[in-house]
Amino acid sequence: MTQIHRGLAGVVVDTTGISTVVTETNSLTYRGYPVQDLAASRSFEEVAHLLWYGELPTTTQLRELEARERALRPLDRAAAEIVARLPATCHPMDVLRTVISYLGTQDLTEDDGSLAANRAKSLALLARLPTVVAADQRRRRRLDPIPPDPSLGLAENFFHMCFGAVPAPEVVRCFEISLILYAEHSFNASTFTARVVTSTLSDLYSAVTAAVGALKGPLHGGANEAVMHTLNEIGEPERVGAWLDRALAEKRKIMGFGHRVYKHGDSRVPIMSQALGRLVAVSDDPRAVRLAELHAALEKAVFDRKGIHPNLDYPAGLAYHLMGFDIPLFTPIFVMSRITGWTAHIAEQLQANVLIRPLGTYTGPAQRDLPVAGRADSSP
Numbered sequence: 001m002t003q004i005h006r007g008l009a010g011v012v013v014d015t016t017g018i019s020t021v022v023t024e025t026n027s028l029t030y031r032g033y034p035v036q037d038l039a040a041s042r043s044f045e046e047v048a049h050l051l052w053y054g055e056l057p058t059t060t061q062l063r064e065l066e067a068r069e070r071a072l073r074p075l076d077r078a079a080a081e082i083v084a085r086l087p088a089t090c091h092p093m094d095v096l097r098t099v100i101s102y103l104g105t106q107d108l109t110e111d112d113g114s115l116a117a118n119r120a121k122s123l124a125l126l127a128r129l130p131t132v133v134a135a136d137q138r139r140r141r142r143l144d145p146i147p148p149d150p151s152l153g154l155a156e157n158f159f160h161m162c163f164g165a166v167p168a169p170e171v172v173r174c175f176e177i178s179l180i181l182y183a184e185h186s187f188n189a190s191t192f193t194a195r196v197v198t199s200t201l202s203d204l205y206s207a208v209t210a211a212v213g214a215l216k217g218p219l220h221g222g223a224n225e226a227v228m229h230t231l232n233e234i235g236e237p238e239r240v241g242a243w244l245d246r247a248l249a250e251k252r253k254i255m256g257f258g259h260r261v262y263k264h265g266d267s268r269v270p271i272m273s274q275a276l277g278r279l280v281a282v283s284d285d286p287r288a289v290r291l292a293e294l295h296a297a298l299e300k301a302v303f304d305r306k307g308i309h310p311n312l313d314y315p316a317g318l319a320y321h322l323m324g325f326d327i328p329l330f331t332p333i334f335v336m337s338r339i340t341g342w343t344a345h346i347a348e349q350l351q352a353n354v355l356i357r358p359l360g361t362y363t364g365p366a367q368r369d370l371p372v373a374g375r376a377d378s379s380p
């Protein structure tokens with residue numbers, strides 16, 4: 001009897017040299033480096049280089065990558081118009097997906113699937129996606145877009161393009177840590193989607209567009225938005241117990257909790273939670289402390305009631321709210337980071353490609369004779 005692995009749970013589908021969760025230390029490594037060490041001392045741009053090239057950049061390589069990223073940030077007029085004209089009723093992930101698809105049609109660089117060509121496309125997306133996301137937030141607030149500032153690093157420039165100002169260094173660093181932590185996580189659903197598309201020898205933009213669609217769902221990246229909706233729904237720390245009783249009785253999934261791979265806690269959560277704590281301490285949001293209390297109370301209550309730990313989306317969701325971003329921007333920010341991991345996997349897939357095509361056990365009707373066409377009683 002064929003064993004069925006629903007959801008591919010526990011199935012090893014390929015090798016990868018990009019990242020792994022070291023279960024003995026509950027540590028996530030990118031190209032061998034623990035992510036907590038990267039989050040403590042490195043920039044997001046350095047991490048992008050590490051994921052793409054396999055090594056941290058030298059000073060010269062970093063300067064070169066930064067210079068190219070800064071130069072590639074502006075959108076062409078048509079891309080800017082697409083952002084401005086798509087209905088405000090659509091989710092910013094739909095805007096991002098649509099603009100990425102458009103950018104693919106405008107990319108006239110070599111499309112031979114070579115490593116060099118894909119690296120150039122990956123860098124262009126890393127540079128332009130923040131410009132799209134920031135312009136989308138501003139138009140929803142009825143504000144004109146702010147052009148990128150090439151004197152600023154990627155994280156600072158994103159704040160500049162969203163708000164016209166760069167916040168305190170603690171806030172920028174918290175944001176950058178979130179980008180480093182979100183950058184890569186092995187064969188998660190969106191990365192696997194990108195690899196499936198790539199395995200047919202389709203192009204990088206098609207793979208990334210599909211990955212955006214996979215990340216949007218609330219069981220994956222969309223959970224960071226859902227976390228903030230949950231906190232708003234509960235409202236006050238004192239209401240956590242009653243809210244959780246009802247949610248569990250209704251068999252609701254508590255967003256930002258649980259994980260397919262980590263069963264004893266997501267290795268990235270302690271780092272992000274510490275960064276969130278520093279953010280709360282400097283936040284000028286009058287509700288910051290109460291929200292942090294509510295956040296901690298829900299985490300404790302879910303663990304006490306269900307033994308389930310939070311995943312990275314749990315601290316990241318509240319952090320993005322306290323940084324001033326609108327909730328529908330949270331998952332697009334995840335994309336701004338994960339574009340590095342997706343594109344590293346696309347390159348890896350192409351280097352030793354095999355078509356990804358699993359099997360399913362058929363449970364439909366047994367083979368049967370077709371009814372005679374045209375007979376009145378031929379329909380079942």
Ligand SMILES: CC(=O)SCCNC(=O)CCNC(=O)[C@H](O)C(C)(C)COP(=O)(O)OP(=O)(O)OC[C@H]1O[C@@H](n2cnc3c(N)ncnc32)[C@H](O)[C@@H]1OP(=O)(O)O
Binds near residue numbers: 223253254312313
């Ligand atoms: C960056 C990321 O993408 S991280 C993931 C973000 N997603 C979320 O936060 C959404 C909420 N979490 C979930 O839905 C799940 O934990 C997933 C989808 C992440 C992982 O799901 P799976 O590995 O398939 O685990 P599964 O859903 O089978 O959960 C196992 C058990 O724990 C329960 N459980 C898992 N997560 C939760 C949760 N968040 N709330 C309540 N119960 C949960 C399930 O109901 C199930 O219980 P049962 O055995 O009594 O039926």
Ligand SMILES: O=C([O-])CC(=O)C(=O)O
Binds near residue numbers: 182184185261311
């Ligand atoms: O690995 C997963 O299934 C989901 C996740 O945490 C991620 O993509 O960062």
